[in-house]
Amino acid sequence: RETIESQAEIIIPANNGVSQKINYNSQIGQVEPIDSPQDYVVATSAIKEEVAWHESEAEISITPSYTLRPRYASLIDEYNLRLNRVYRSPLQISLKNGVDYTELTLTPAILRNLLIPQVVDLTRAVEVSAPKLTAYVTNQLTPKQKEYFNAEATYINTRRAINARFLGEPTPLVMGVDDGPSSDGSYAKRYLEVDLSQQKMYFFINNSLYREYRISTGVDYPTPLGEFHILNKAPKAFSDIYGVWMPYWMGFAYANKVGAYLGIHEIAYALDDKGRPFYKNGYYIGDKKTGGCIAMEPKDAPEVYNLSEVGMLVRIVP
Numbered sequence: 172r173e174t175i176e177s178q179a180e181i182i183i184p185a186n187n188g189v190s191q192k193i194n195y196n197s198q199i200g201q202v203e204p205i206d207s208p209q210d211y212v213v214a215t216s217a218i219k220e221e222v223a224w225h226e227s228e229a230e231i232s233i234t235p236s237y238t239l240r241p242r243y244a245s246l247i248d249e250y251n252l253r254l255n256r257v258y259r260s261p262l263q264i265s266l267k268n269g270v271d272y273t274e275l276t277l278t279p280a281i282l283r284n285l286l287i288p289q290v291v292d293l294t295r296a297v298e299v300s301a302p303k304l305t306a307y308v309t310n311q312l313t314p315k316q317k318e319y320f321n322a323e324a325t326y327i328n329t330r331r332a333i334n335a336r337f338l339g340e341p342t343p344l345v346m347g348v349d350d351g352p353s354s355d356g357s358y359a360k361r362y363l364e365v366d367l368s369q370q371k372m373y374f375f376i377n378n379s380l381y382r383e384y385r386i387s388t389g390v391d392y393p394t395p396l397g398e399f400h401i402l403n404k405a406p407k408a409f410s411d412i413y414g415v416w417m418p419y420w421m422g423f424a425y426a427n428k429v430g431a432y433l434g435i436h437e438i439a440y441a442l443d444d445k446g447r448p449f450y451k452n453g454y455y456i457g458d459k460k461t462g463g464c465i466a467m468e469p470k471d472a473p474e475v476y477n478l479s480e481v482g483m484l485v486r487i488v489p
Contacts, residue, residue, distance in 0.1 A: 183211040183237075193247075193291060200258050200283035201251045202291060204244075211237045250291045257297065257336045258282035264308065264329065266347035267319035267370070270457035275311055275347070282333070297337050299330045308347070318459060321348050321368045321489075353488050356380060362484035363435070363475075365465055367394060370457050372435075372465065374475065381478075384471045387438065387456050389463035392429055399423040399485045401435075404476065408436065413462060415439035415451060418469075419476035423485045426463055435465040435485070437472035 192205040218235045262277040277285070285307075287298045305322045312320055328345045335342055348369050356378040358364075364373040367388055374381045388394040401421050408420035410431070417436040424433045438456060440448040452460055456468050467475060 181213040181215060183213070193288070195286065195288045197284050197286070200254050200279075200286070202247060202254070202288050204247060213237045246291055246293070250288075250293060253293065253337050253339075254286065254288070254297070256339065257286065257333050262329070262332060262342065262345060264325065264345045264347050266312070266316050267368075268313065268316050270455070273316070275308060277307075277329075281307060285329075286333070296330070296334045299326070299333055301326045304329055316347070319348050319368050319370070324348060324368075352380060352383075354486065358486060359484045361478075361480070362486060363479070365394070365485065365487045367396075367459075367487065367489055370459065372467070372475075374478065376478065382474075384467055384475065385457050387458055387460050387466040389433075389461050390459040392426065392463040394433070394461070394463055394465060394487060395424060395426075396487050396489060399487065401479055401481050401483045401485060402432070404479070404481060406476075408434070410439065410462075413439065413451070415441045416448075417464070419467075419472040421476065421479055429463060433463045433465075435467065435475070435479075437469050438466040439464075 193202045194205050195202050213235045258279045261279065262282060264275045264277065265272050266275055285299050285303055287300050289298055301322075304326055308325060309317070309320065309322070325345070325347050328343070332342050332345045352364050352373040352375075353366065354364055354373075354375070356375040359375075360378055361376050364375065365371075365386065365388065366373070370386055370388065372384045372386045374384070401423055403420075403422045405420040406418065408417045409415070410417060412429070412431055417434065417439045420434050420436045422432040422434040425431075426433050438450065438454065439461075441451050443449055455461075456466065460466075
């Protein structure tokens, strides 16, 4: 009697041996139950009158009408509402295109096709198909964008953005290149990390990230990957091969194929007939344009030069 007065429904579990199984329909972006535990649901309003007729009896027997309801119906409804948050508006991926950035759009239909829900859990991240995402994005890339595209970073950042939407949080920017250093400052007390896909250089001091800088690396002769050390320093060096000056020079490797040292320096310049400096190939910082060296912006080169020491580690990563 107390139950029917305080509750609108009486729920009696049934089919407890059945586990929940779902199917994801990518056409509509919804999960659908294939097999689910069922519960008997009795509306207390339907039995209140009959109970009232037996008010004076200590025990009564009633056979009420009931309906069968999937146990997780309300959970699935809420889960589908959250999936709708993910794909109801396009998602933009920012791609590096030389010195500039362009955007690639993941439409609602594409987003629905990328999702692979495996379990109805409001606290668990929605899985995203890495092969489908990579295939779609790479098919849209220009040759220049392919030079900088990082499939792993794109997947990680896209998955993060999708799950931010799923949880009702603001969507972070999705980058098609790495958006940070690949190390945490633990390689040495002070070192430089050059990231070729980002065209950025990170300076770690006292095992912490001090600053990041836009750079340009090799195109005709790619800047080599690996770990190197600063071999020498000079306030200004000259390249006989290219006929240019390289302020704030710091050599880190000898390139046998080029027959010259590779170094970190301010963007190289030549002098015209009147002795005025000019950039032979334009101001290319942010794009791959050098002969293998690592070129920096004029405003950054003095700081990096003054804070660096001969013997200091230089990590160059893809």
